[in-house]
Amino acid sequence: xxxxxxxxxxxxxxxxxxxxLDVSAAVRQYAQYRRGPARWLLGRLILPxxxxxxxxxxxxxxxxxxxxxxxxxxxxxxxxxxxxxxxxALHEGRVFIHSIEVPPCEPxxxxxxxxxxxxRETFFEVPIGPGASxxxxxxxxxxxxxxxxxxxxxPRAFPSAEELAGFLFACSExxxxxxxxxxxxxxxxxxxxxxxxxxxxxVLMHGFVNLAVAACLLNAGVIGVGEVVEVxxxxxxxxxxxxxxxxxxxxxxxxxxxxxxxxxxxxxxxxACSFEEPVxxxxxxxxx
Numbered sequence: 001x002x003x004x005x006x007x008x009x010x011x012x013x014x015x016x017x018x019x020x021l022d023v024s025a026a027v028r029q030y031a032q033y034r035r036g037p038a039r040w041l042l043g044r045l046i047l048p049x050x051x052x053x054x055x056x057x058x059x060x061x062x063x064x065x066x067x068x069x070x071x072x073x074x075x076x077x078x079x080x081x082x083x084x085x086x087x088x089a090l091h092e093g094r095v096f097i098h099s100i101e102v103p104p105c106e107p108x109x110x111x112x113x114x115x116x117x118x119x120r121e122t123f124f125e126v127p128i129g130p131g132a133s134x135x136x137x138x139x140x141x142x143x144x145x146x147x148x149x150x151x152x153x154x155p156r157a158f159p160s161a162e163e164l165a166g167f168l169f170a171c172s173e174x175x176x177x178x179x180x181x182x183x184x185x186x187x188x189x190x191x192x193x194x195x196x197x198x199x200x201x202x203v204l205m206h207g208f209v210n211l212a213v214a215a216c217l218l219n220a221g222v223i224g225v226g227e228v229v230e231v232x233x234x235x236x237x238x239x240x241x242x243x244x245x246x247x248x249x250x251x252x253x254x255x256x257x258x259x260x261x262x263x264x265x266x267x268x269x270x271x272a273c274s275f276e277e278p279v280x281x282x283x284x285x286x287x288x
Contacts, residue, residue, distance in 0.1 A: 005212050005247060005259050006041055010278055011071055011179070011271040013046040017153060018195045019273035023051040027058060029275070030068075038279045038288065043269045044071040044098055049078065052087060052095075059094040067096040071271075076105035079113050084120060099123060101147060101179075107138035116144045121268070123147040123179055128163045133170065140174040145268065150211070151183010153194065155203040158183055161232040164206065165214070169225040172218055172266065181271040184208040187281045189235050208270055208278060209287075210234055213249055216262030220254050227252065237285050 012033065013019075014026035021029065030045045049072050052058070059068065074082050084097040099121035102113070116122045125147040126135045139146050148167050151158045159167075171178045186192060188207035193200050214231035217223045223231065231249055234240075241248040246255050254262075272278060282288035 008043040011043040011269045013271040013273050016273045046071045048073040069098045071099040073101050076109045107134045110138035116142045128159050145177040150180045150206050161229045165228040179268045184270045185277040188237050215267035219262040219266040220258035
């Protein structure tokens with residue numbers, strides 16, 4: 001993919017629904033993906049804090065000599081006592097806690113949060129809707145990042161393109177990096193069936209290529225919020241042109257520096273309980 005648009009973009013969250021693997025199975029899967037041909041797409045392993053506390057045995061037989069770069073889900077009330085270095089030592093240096101992800105909490109907790117600006121990314125989830133601006137203001141003041149939910153187990157969990165574009169624009173205005181989670185299993189916007197838990201309902205899902213391109217174009221100043229909506233709504237893969245040194249969407253073009261800066265400083269990654277589906281989707285689109 002052009003100039004790293006999707007480099008290390010998929011953070012693997014196999015213990016979360018709908019996959020719901022146990023921790024050992026998720027660790028084994030991640031180890032397998034690290035050795036596979038699509039490993040350049042693979043980002044951090046996401047695990048909830050309680051699953052990491054037993055000790056080093058979880059990772060002893062699955063390492064390839066390098067520490068695993070991880071993102072840990074930590075409840076807001078546990079942040080004051082959470083010590084990333086102690087957790088890394090507990091696992092004998094086999095893991096590196098690169099980032100911390102915090103479920104929705106009040107702005108006051110965000111402003112008081114430790115571990116921000118200490119060499120680790122911290123992402124606070126921001127529900128789209130009332131109160132989002134206050135949370136984003138607190139995140140900006142703390143020097144942290146935001147996390148947005150782009151889907152779920154039922155149709156109403158999927159924000160509209162207008163809602164998601166508003167979130168991106170609000171983050172851009174405040175110079176906040178963000179990551180996404182849930183619902184981004186396919187490269188391009190399309191109607192898909194949800195799992196059995198939803199009764200097989202169909203929903204219009206966001207595409208992770210749409211999101212990456214929209215974020216990078218916005219970050220580069222090539223498009224405004226109205227066109228962000230259009231990119232997010234785009235269902236025609238042919239509307240995107242991926243050249244060796246540039247990416248273009250319907251006449252809006254960005255080069256390698258814009259793409260790299262967009263990924264480095266704005267759109268960081270997205271969490272998914274499946275790695276196979278995004279990979280297969282890119283293969284079907286002839287982008288892999």
